[in-house]
Amino acid sequence: MLRSLDNAGNLAGKRVILRCDLNVPLKDGIITDDGRIRASVPTIKRLIAAGARIAICSHLGRPEGAPDAKYSLAPVATRLEELLGQPVVFAQDTVGAQAVAAMKILKDGGVCLLENLRFNPGEASKDEAERNSFAKELAELGDILVSDGFGVVHRKQASVYELAELLPSYAGDLIATELEVLKQLTESPKRPYTVVLGGSKVSDKLGVLGHLLPKVDRLVIGGGMVFTVLAALGHKVGKSLLEADQIETVKTFLSQAKELGVEVVLPTDIVVAASFSPDAQFETVSADAIEGSSFGANGLGLDIGPESAKAFAQAVSSSATVFWNGPMGVFEFANFAHGTKAVAQALTEVQGLAVVGGGDSAAAVRALGFDESAFGHISTGGGASLEYLEGKVLPGLEVLND
Ligand code: ADP
Ligand code: MG
Numbered sequence: 001m002l003r004s005l006d007n008a009g010n011l012a013g014k015r016v017i018l019r020c021d022l023n024v025p026l027k028d029g030i031i032t033d034d035g036r037i038r039a040s041v042p043t044i045k046r047l048i049a050a051g052a053r054i055a056i057c058s059h060l061g062r063p064e065g066a067p068d069a070k071y072s073l074a075p076v077a078t079r080l081e082e083l084l085g086q087p088v089v090f091a092q093d094t095v096g097a098q099a100v101a102a103m104k105i106l107k108d109g110g111v112c113l114l115e116n117l118r119f120n121p122g123e124a125s126k127d128e129a130e131r132n133s134f135a136k137e138l139a140e141l142g143d144i145l146v147s148d149g150f151g152v153v154h155r156k157q158a159s160v161y162e163l164a165e166l167l168p169s170y171a172g173d174l175i176a177t178e179l180e181v182l183k184q185l186t187e188s189p190k191r192p193y194t195v196v197l198g199g200s201k202v203s204d205k206l207g208v209l210g211h212l213l214p215k216v217d218r219l220v221i222g223g224g225m226v227f228t229v230l231a232a233l234g235h236k237v238g239k240s241l242l243e244a245d246q247i248e249t250v251k252t253f254l255s256q257a258k259e260l261g262v263e264v265v266l267p268t269d270i271v272v273a274a275s276f277s278p279d280a281q282f283e284t285v286s287a288d289a290i291e292g293s294s295f296g297a298n299g300l301g302l303d304i305g306p307e308s309a310k311a312f313a314q315a316v317s318s319s320a321t322v323f324w325n326g327p328m329g330v331f332e333f334a335n336f337a338h339g340t341k342a343v344a345q346a347l348t349e350v351q352g353l354a355v356v357g358g359g360d361s362a363a364a365v366r367a368l369g370f371d372e373s374a375f376g377h378i379s380t381g382g383g384a385s386l387e388y389l390e391g392k393v394l395p396g397l398e399v400l401n402d
Pocket of ligand 2: 358359360
């Protein structure tokens with residue numbers, strides 16, 4: 001059983017470290033989608049109402065274990081202030097004197113946000129001792145930990161795992177809500193059950209394919225990860241995203257799918273661009289002839305083509321349960337957003353449970369103008385949801401179990 005906030009007792013005057021996932025997309029220092037901040041607000045408000053003194057911590061992006069201004073959480077503090085309607089003290093360091101000082105000035109119900117956890121090498125270190133020593137520094141700041149960063153519970157990182165062992169720790173309300181939906185997907189999902197995968201974290205996602213096979217009826221694959229699959233089928237993919245060292249894994253996965261009778265839906269046409277830019281020239285070509293476009297071996301696939309979009313939409317809307325993680329193309333550029341839009345539209349037409357997961361996928365449906373309420377659930381976690389669906393033990397949840 002997960003220890004929930006209901007088990008945390010009286011929080012008045014207590015110092016609470018709240019681990020959130022505030023990893024929002026930024027462009028030139030401006031937040032382009034605040035979904036993850038909004039999703040974190042209910043737990044924060046609950047702690048405020050309980051009179052806790054709250055130190056919120058989060059990662060943002062993938063800085064290399066050192067301060068890097070472009071990954072500062074400062075813009076998030078400002079947005080959080082607006083959403084909470086009360087001041088948020090921003091500490092320019094995650095631990096140490098600055099963080100302690102920020103915490104000290106808080107009154108009951110007060111909130112501070114600590115700078116990006118990943119500015120510290122201990123947070124995501126592969127070395128357990130390093131993670132432990134960073135977790136100890138973090139633990140100085142609080143009496144208890146409330147873990148609510150659903151998007152990172154699949155990572156064994158200091159603030160997610162080691163810190164939860166050092167302090168009395170509880171799952172926040174966002175984690176509880178996310179798990180309720182994921183349970184519906186794992187415990188006898190209505191069939192046909194389809195998982196749609198795309199996006200750019202190619203090696204992470206290719207890794208989950210094999211484990212998902214026994215669970216699903218259909219796997220639909222697009223986005224940046226599809227080019228490794230096309231390469232495994234012997235096609236040339238020009239300058240498209242490719243993980244050459246994963247080709248063999250993908251071949252195994254394709255033959256397993258055949259054995260298990262899982263339908264793998266792949267694009268038949270691809271939108272190939274001359275360069276990675278919003279106004280790049282582009283052409284639609286057959287998926288087995290990417291280098292046949294007029295850009296030759298320099299072309300790069302930035303979206304699935306219209307024929308594929310139609311087939312993908314059909315595979316989705318005819319399913320009873322759908323989980324989708326990863327945009328079908330570079331949706332941030334209007335010319336390459338059509339595949340993602342078609343899949344998102346099809347999810348809204350599912351008679352059953354349709355779940356969108358992943359930071360960028362959730363941002364995409366909002367950026368493309370869809371109403372959040374048109375989906376069964378928009379999850380803040382992509383990788384975390386996928387690993388949960390695979391049946392893996394997630395360290396950040398395991399550690400909150402009694
Ligand atoms: P999520 O955050 O939903 O888990 P990812 O982080 O894996 O998704 O991937 C999101 C990114 O994938 C988007 O920024 C999108 O531009 C990019 N992407 C999708 N298709 C392609 C492609 N064909 N080539 C390069 N990038 C792509
Ligand atoms: Mg992402």
